[in-house]
Amino acid sequence: GSSKHARLSYYQEPPNEEISLDEFETYAIERLIVLRAIESIRLRGLTSNEEAERLQVYIEKHLNWRADWDVNFFEGQRRDQISHFILRLAYCQTEERRRWFLAQESVLFRYRLEKLKSTEVIAFMQLNGLNYEPVEDVDPTLLKELQAVGTPGQALLGSHETMYFKVPFAQASDLVGRRQVLLRNGFA
Structure with missing residues (x-):
C-alpha cells in the first residue's frame, strides 16, 4: 500500500484522476529531465556526495522536492x-527501455529514501508490509563488518544516518548473491 501521507511510494496503484494535456506533458518532461540527469551524473565518475549535490539541484528545479517538502x-x-x-x-514498450527506466527510478528512490529520517523510513517500511527488525546497538566489530559489505559505488547516496535491519535470508537472496549483506543466524 501507499499512503496519502508518505513521502515515498512503491507506486503500487496508479493515480485515478483527470489531468489536462498541459499537466501531462509538463509532469512527464520534468521527471524525464531528472531521470536523464541521473544517468548523466552517474556516468561522470564523481564522488557520491558530488553526485547527490548535483541530483538535488535537478530534483529541486524540476520536481520541486525539498527536504522541507511539507x-x-x-x-x-x-x-x-x-x-x-x-x-x-x-x-x-521494450525490455531495454524498461531496464533504463527501472535503473534511473531505482537510483531516485534510493536517493529519496536516504533523505528520510529514521522514523520516516520505519513508517514507510511498516506501511508497505516490510516489518523487519531494526538492528540497534550494533557492536563496533559487527559495525565494521556491516560497513565492509555495504553497496560498492553507492552513487547518489550521501547517507546522513545508516540504518540496518534483520532480513530473513530467503528475502535477501539477491543481496546475498552480490555479497552485499552480512549473514548471521539465518538473517541477512
Whole structure:
C-alpha cells in the first residue's frame, strides 16, 4: 500500500484522476529531465556526495522536492505519482527501455529514501508490509563488518544516518548473491 501521507511510494496503484494535456506533458518532461540527469551524473565518475549535490539541484528545479517538502506536500506527492506512471507507460514498450527506466527510478528512490529520517523510513517500511527488525546497538566489530559489505559505488547516496535491519535470508537472496549483506543466524 501507499499512503496519502508518505513521502515515498512503491507506486503500487496508479493515480485515478483527470489531468489536462498541459499537466501531462509538463509532469512527464520534468521527471524525464531528472531521470536523464541521473544517468548523466552517474556516468561522470564523481564522488557520491558530488553526485547527490548535483541530483538535488535537478530534483529541486524540476520536481520541486525539498527536504522541507511539507510546504507543498500533497501537490508534490500528486505530481510524483502522476509523472512516475506517465513515464512508466512510455517506457514499457521494450525490455531495454524498461531496464533504463527501472535503473534511473531505482537510483531516485534510493536517493529519496536516504533523505528520510529514521522514523520516516520505519513508517514507510511498516506501511508497505516490510516489518523487519531494526538492528540497534550494533557492536563496533559487527559495525565494521556491516560497513565492509555495504553497496560498492553507492552513487547518489550521501547517507546522513545508516540504518540496518534483520532480513530473513530467503528475502535477501539477491543481496546475498552480490555479497552485499552480512549473514548471521539465518538473517541477512
